[in-house]
Amino acid sequence: MTARIALLVVALGVTACAATTDSRSIDVSNARIGEPAGVHAAAYMTLKSDADDRLVAAATDVAREVQLHVTATEDDGSVRMEPTGAIALPAGQEVVLEPGGTHLMLMDVEPLEAGDTVTLELEFERFGTLPVTATVVELAEVFE
């Protein structure tokens, strides 16, 4: 039994090592949230994964739910916003989440002010979970 436990410990150790020495990386930059004016807010950022991956979900303590959304502009000037199942991250390519495009929608968000920071838990299909710190910015500066 002792030997079996030792073997189990070794096996677990190897697994943990495999995870920590994984060379995978996902760079997240310019993560920001527009200061909420209504009940929802939107988060934007630039993502770059070193391998093909997909952002499949996100969560935060400051909102009831986080949905992946896409805003699209129609030919007649109408804008449509709808949930999307996942955001593809082709290896090595920058994927920009920006106003009027793909974004994370923070539903029923708590009051936030410019300068606050918020932790967003991003869940990737292959990479797993990655916590990201986003800064709350004034809405007029959300393009920056």
Place this chain on the structure above:
Amino acid sequence: MQPRSLLLVLVCVLLAACDGGAAAADLQGATVAEPTPKPSFTLTDTEGRPYDFVAETEGKITLLYFGYTHCPDICPVHLAQIAEAFDQLPRVAAESEVVFVTVDPERDTPEVLRRFLDRFDRRFVGLTGTPDELKAAQEAVGVTPAFKDGGGEDYTVQHAGQVFAWGPDGLLYAQYPFGTRQQTWVNDLQLLAKIESRPG
């Protein structure tokens, strides 16, 4: 009036007109081929009073937008940019009217609308109405009427994404699609202010 004085008046009027025309030509927004008059509609403001769009905005730079307060990505950014431009141009702001018409009257009660708009500028006017009145107002402006997208409590609304801008003379000069930058608002609001209002 002496013929000479009359001539002077005429020259002044022409110069003013030319100045307005030149100002309009330099607008960075999506200008219209032929400036058109304001559409006529009456809705209800956040105090519950009737708001006749043409009468209430007469002689003012008028910015009109159809949106809703549950929209986090487009609507608040337009409003924040205009509010920021007004902070930089207080005299222009005093001669302007910003009108936000909800396309989500179900969730945007007058109180919700007022609270939302006050986050940007307490002078911004919020309007609502019955679904038929709101549809008629959008048709009068020439946009595709908004409609609910999706079900449940988290539905979204597909709606016109551009802000419409009329000069003090009551003519539509430009539209501002989403993505308009802050500097464009500052530039264009100053130009719109140079357009002479029509003598009553």
